[in-house]
Structures are given as C-alpha cells and as structure tokens.
Amino acid sequence: xxxxxxxxxxxxxxxxxxxxxxxxxxxxxxxxxxxxxxxxxxxxxxxxxxxxxxxxxxxxxxxxxxxxxxxxxxxxxxxxxxxxxxxxxxxxxxxxxxxxxxxxxxxxxxxxxxxxxxxxxxxxxxxxxxxxxxxxxxxxxxxxxxxxxxxxxxxxxxxxxxxxxxxxxxxxxxxxxxxxxxxxxxxxxxxxxxxxxxxxxxxxxxxxxxxxxxxxxxxxxxxxxxxxxxxxxxxxxxxxxxxxxxxxxxxxxxxxxxxxxxxxxxxxxxxxxxxxxxxxxxxxxxxxxxxxxxxxxxxxxxxxxxxxxxxxx
Numbered sequence: 001x002x003x004x005x006x007x008x009x010x011x012x013x014x015x016x017x018x019x020x021x022x023x024x025x026x027x028x029x030x031x032x033x034x035x036x037x038x039x040x041x042x043x044x045x046x047x048x049x050x051x052x053x054x055x056x057x058x059x060x061x062x063x064x065x066x067x068x069x070x071x072x073x074x075x076x077x078x079x080x081x082x083x084x085x086x087x088x089x090x091x092x093x094x095x096x097x098x099x100x101x102x103x104x105x106x107x108x109x110x111x112x113x114x115x116x117x118x119x120x121x122x123x124x125x126x127x128x129x130x131x132x133x134x135x136x137x138x139x140x141x142x143x144x145x146x147x148x149x150x151x152x153x154x155x156x157x158x159x160x161x162x163x164x165x166x167x168x169x170x171x172x173x174x175x176x177x178x179x180x181x182x183x184x185x186x187x188x189x190x191x192x193x194x195x196x197x198x199x200x201x202x203x204x205x206x207x208x209x210x211x212x213x214x215x216x217x218x219x220x221x222x223x224x225x226x227x228x229x230x231x232x233x234x235x236x237x238x239x240x241x242x243x244x245x246x247x248x249x250x251x252x253x254x255x256x257x258x259x260x261x262x263x264x265x266x267x268x269x270x271x272x273x274x275x276x277x278x279x280x281x282x283x284x285x286x287x288x289x290x291x292x293x294x295x296x297x298x299x300x301x302x303x304x305x306x307x308x309x310x311x312x313x
Contacts, residue, residue, distance in 0.1 A: 003204060006201065006202055006205060006253050009252055009253050009280070009281060010253060010281055010282070010283065011280070011281030011282065011295070013292070013293050013294060013295075014206075014253070014281055014282050014283055014286070014293065014295075017206070017292065017293075018206040018283065021206050021207055022206070024040075025040065025207075028204075028209055028211055028212055029207070029208065029209075029212045029215075030211055030212045030214075030215035030216075034090070034121070034219070037090065037091060038090075038091050041087060041091035041092070041096075042091075042093075043093060043095045043096040045095070046095050046096075046098035046099055047099050047291050048098065048099060048102065049099055049102075049291060050099060050102035050103050050106050051102075051106075052070050052071065052072060052102045052105055052106060053071050053072055053073050053074055054069070054070070054071040054074060055068065055069065055070055055071075055102075056068070056069050057069070058113075060134065060135065060138040061131070061134040061135070061138065063118070065115060065116065065117065065131045065134055065135055065138075066094070066115075066116040067113050067114065067115050067116070067135055067138075067139075068094045068098075068101070068113070068114045068116070069111060069112070069113050069114075069146070070101045070102055070104075070105040070111065070112040070113075070114070071105065071111045071147075072105045072106050072109060072110070072111075074147075075147070076147045077147065077148070077149045078109075078110055078111045078147060078148055078149065079108075079109070079110040079111070079148070079149055079152035079153070079154070079181075079307075079311040080110055080111040080112070080113060080139065080143075080146075080148040080149070080152070080153045080154070081104060081105075081108065081110055081111070081112045081113070081153075081154045081155070081156050081184070081307065082113050082115065082132075082135060082136055082139055082153065082154070082155045082156070082165075082180075083097060083100075083101055083104070083112050083113065083114045083115065083156050083157065083161070084114075084115055084117070084132060084155070084156070084157030084158075084160075084161030084162070084164045084165050085097045085114065085115075085157070085158065085160075085161045085288075086157065086158040086159030086160045086161045086162070086186075086285070086288070087119075087159070087160055087161075088159070088160050088189075088208075088212075088213070088215075088216030088219065088220070089119065089120045089125075089128055089160045089216060089219065089220035090119055090120050090121065090216055090219045090220065091119065092119070092160070092161070093116065094114050094116050096288065097114060097158075097288055098114075099290055099291060100287075100288045100290055100300065101114050103290055103300050103304075104156070104300065104303070104304060104307070107300065107301060107304035108303075108304040108307040108308055108311070109308065109311075110152075110154075110307065110311065111146070111147070111148055113135070113139055115131065115132060115135045117129075117131035117132055117135075117164070118131055120219045120220040121219040121220075124219075124220060124221065124222060125220050125221050125222075125226075125227055125232050126227075126231065126232070128160075128164060128220075129164060129167050129168070129171070129231060132164050132165075132167075132168050133168060133171055136153075136155065136168060136172075139153060140153060140177075140178075151181075152181055152310075152311045152313075153180050153181065154180050154181050154182040154183070154184060154244075154307055154310060154311070155168055155169065155180045155182075155183050155184070155244070156183070156184035156185070156186075156303075157184075157185065157186070157188065158186035158187065158188075158285075158287050158288055159186065159187055159188065159189055159256070159284070159285070160189050160216070160220075161188075162185040162186050162187060162188025162189065162190075162260075163188045163189035163190050163234065165183050165184070165185055165188065166183065166185060166188055166190050166234040166263070167230075167231045167232070167234055169183050169243045169244050170230055170231060170234055170237055170240075170243065171231055173242050173243060179242070179243060179244040180244045181244065181245070181310045181311065181313075182244055182245050182246070182247065182306065182307060182310035183243070183244045183245070183246045183247075184246075184247050184249075184303055184306065184307065185246060185247070185248045185249070185260065185263075186248075186249040186287040186288075186299070186303075187249065187250050187251055187254055187256045187257065187260050187284060187287070188234075188248070188256075188259075188260050188263065189213075189256060189259075190233065190234040190235050190259055190260065190263045191233060191234075191235035191236075191259040191262070191263070192217060192221075192226075192232070192233045192235075193235075194210065194213065194214065194255075196258035196259055196262065197258055198254065198255050198256070198257040198258035198259075199213075199255045199258070202253055202254060202255045202257070202283075203255065205253050205254060205255060205283050205284065206253070206283045206284075207283060207284055207285050208254070208255060208256075208283075208284040208285065209255065210255050213255055213256070234263065235259065235262070235263060235266070239270050240266050240267050240270040240272055241270040241271050241272070242272075243267065243270075243272050244272075245272060245273040245274065245310065246264065246267055246272060246273070246274045246275070247274070247275045247276075247277075247303060247306040248260055248261070248263065248264040248267075248274065248275070248276045248277075249276075249277055249279065249287060249299050249303065250276070250277070250278045250279070251278070251279055251282045251283055251284055251285075251286055251287075252278060252279065252280045252281060252282060252283075253281075253282065253283040253284075254283055254284040255284070256284060257278070261276060261278070264276040275306065277299070277302060279295045279298070279299055280295075281295065282295045282296075286299075287299055287300070
C-alpha cells in the first residue's frame with residue numbers, strides 16, 4: 001500500500017498529527033541513531049489531567065526496579081494492573097504513560113503499578129523481562145502490604161510493553177505460577193518475522209515504519225544470533241493454552257497490526273478467552289496519547305470496562 005492510500009485511511013486527528021510528525025521527523029526514526037531517537041522520544045512534562053488520590057514510587061529488586069503506583073482511593077484490597085510502557089525496548093519512561101496510568105486507575109477502579117524496566121542496548125534481552133518478572137513477583141508477594149488483592153492482578157502494556165506482558169504470561173506458565181486475571185495488550189510486539197502484510201502495507205507509516213522496528217529489534221536482541229526462544233518472541237510458543245484471558249487493541253495503520261491480530265487468533269485457537277478491537281483511522285502509538293486522540297480515549301474506556309469485568313470474576 002503506498003503512502004497516498006494509507007494516508008486516506010487516517011482520521012482527522014491522526015492526519016493532523018501525521019503532518020506534525022512529518023515536519024518534526026523528516027527522516028525515518030532509526031536514522032537518528034540511539035541518542036537522537038531518545039532525544040526525539042523524550043516526553044514533555046506529563047499533563048496530569050486526571051486527578052488521582054495517590055501517586056508514589058517504589059524501588060524493588062536487585063538491581064533496583066522503580067515502580068510508580070497510582071491509587072484512585074486509599075483503601076485496602078484494590079485490584080491492580082501492572083503496566084509496561086512501550087518504546088521499542090530502547091526508549092520510554094514512567095512519565096510517558098503517566099496520564100494513561102491515571103486514567104486506567106480512575107476508570108477501572110484499581111491501583112496501577114507502572115514499571116521502569118531497564119532499556120536496551122545497554123541492557124539487552126532478557127534484562128527488561130527479568131525486571132518485569134521481578135516487579136510482578138514483588139506485587140504478588142507484597143500485595144497485602146500494598147493494599148492490593150493478590151487474586152485480582154492484571155498485566156497490561158503497549159507495543160514493546162505489550163510484548164513484555166505477553167512474555168510475562170508465558171514465563172508464569174513455565175514456572176507454574178498463577179496467571180493474571182487478564183492481559184491487556186495494545187499493538188503488542190510478539191513476533192520477529194516481520195512477514196505479515198501490514199509490514200509492507202505500512203512500511204513507511206507515521207512514527208514507526210518497518211525499518212524502525214527492525215532497528216529496535218536489533219537494539220533489544222542484538223544483530224547476530226539473536227535469541228529464538230519464546231520469551232523473546234511469544235509467537236514462537238508451541239501453544240498458548242493456559243494463558244490469561246486477553247483483550248488486544250490494534251491500530252488500523254500500523255506495521256504491527258497483523259502480528260497482534262494473529263496473536264489474538266492463536267490465543268483463541270488455543271482455548272484462551274480473547275477479545276480484539278481494531279481502531280480505524282489511527283496509527284501506532286495512539287493508545288497512550290489520551291490527551292490527543294478521541295480514539296485513544298475510546299480505547300482506554302473500553303479497556304477499563306474489560307478490566308472491571310475481569311476483576312469482578
């Protein structure tokens with residue numbers, strides 16, 4: 001699909017933002033190099049539009065993992081979401097998903113714990129996943145002290161964070177540990193073959209194109225002999241049976257779209273309860289931009305309904 005055709009798919013808000021990005025990012029993201037990518041991706045001070053009762057930071061594990069907690073109210077036994085930000089395993093921060101975590105906490109009536117996992121290439125695979133596993137174990141083991149119901153913990157993430165959430169569920173199954181009550185995956189990075197049609201249809205899509213995704217993969221996994229195991233690439237799992245129920249969000253104009261939807265189909269085929277929603281007219285990264293896109297606010301609202309249902313059992 002050429003640029004003219006996918007440009008026509010964008011809704012008014014996304015088309016306007018694509019024009020802004022075309023000026024701010026006249027060459028593909030990966031051509032900026034690591035420091036340039038990080039400078040471009042550095043978030044502005046978070047808008048903090050959604051009032052929340054409590055925000056506090058925790059540090060856990062060795063090396064220490066910073067986890068930011070959001071509580072809509074101060075009471076014991078709240079359900080909880082462990083949130084994993086996106087950014088190609090290379091960029092991204094707690095501040096970049098601050099407003100999103102506030103909204104999830106407020107709308108889903110739960111505590112949200114946002115994880116600042118280590119980034120590649122300084123900390124390649126499996127460092128990020130090790131941090132996520134440690135954060136989940138900490139949340140589960142210390143749930144009562146943290147005022148969280150250990151039987152009502154969900155995991156969520158966008159893009160690379162969605163891939164980490166999927167990998168966490170696979171790791172928990174391997175360990176024989178309880179699954180989360182739900183995995184909420186926004187356009188998750190779950191495959192390393194880059195072979196489905198959306199990778200060619202949207203190879204030069206706004207913000208993230210095919211070559212950008214390949215560059216991010218190389219930062220995370222290395223350029224030679226990168227890992228083939230299922231925890232690096234969840235689509236490689238022989239079976240997805242026994243994993244947590246899932247809600248998978250995709251964007252219409254996104255190279256990752258077909259991989260995420262194929263993962264949803266595999267979950268369903270392997271007996272996992274799964275819902276899927278493709279949002280028309282938007283491109284990769286929309287889910288976290290709740291102050292920018294109407295579709296993002298719709299997607300978050302629907303995700304929070306799904307979370308409330310999962311928490312209710």
